Amino acid sequence: MGNSYAHPLIVLIALPNEKERTRFAVVAGRSLGKAVQRNRAKRLLREALRPLLPSIIPGWDVILISRQPMATATFHDIQHALQTLLDRAKLRAPYVG
Numbered sequence: 457m458g459n460s461y462a463h464p465l466i467v468l469i470a471l472p473n474e475k476e477r478t479r480f481a482v483v484a485g486r487s488l489g490k491a492v493q494r495n496r497a498k499r500l501l502r503e504a505l506r507p508l509l510p511s512i513i514p515g516w517d518v519i520l521i522s523r524q525p526m527a528t529a530t531f532h533d534i535q536h537a538l539q540t541l542l543d544r545a546k547l548r549a550p551y552v553g
Contacts, residue, residue: 458517461541465529466501467521468541478512478547480505484522497522504535511548518547 458471473479482501484494501520526534542548 459545461544463523463537463541465523465526465534465537466541467523468545469519469521470545470547471517472515473517475515477514478516478518481517481519482522483519484526487524488522488527493527494522497526500526500531500534501538504531504538508539508542508548512542513547513549516547 458469461468461470482498482505484497484501486494488494488497501522505520520538529537539548
């Protein structure tokens, strides 16, 4: 099993793979609500991830699990939580500007 990192909005589980890219899976359980709320949470999580993809280090399988507070979270909150988790997991390349 991989390493897991928790935030009140998202749980990130990372497992190294031997591929040249990082793969992501987005999950929302029934505790989040009915299908409409679960699908919205997954869409928001994928959109928050999209601008971060170029900075992700290759070679990982990552599972992003939505937690119940995400049902009322703003997009900015989700984006910040995701950045925090990716940094804690050391999955983002250091910024060189």
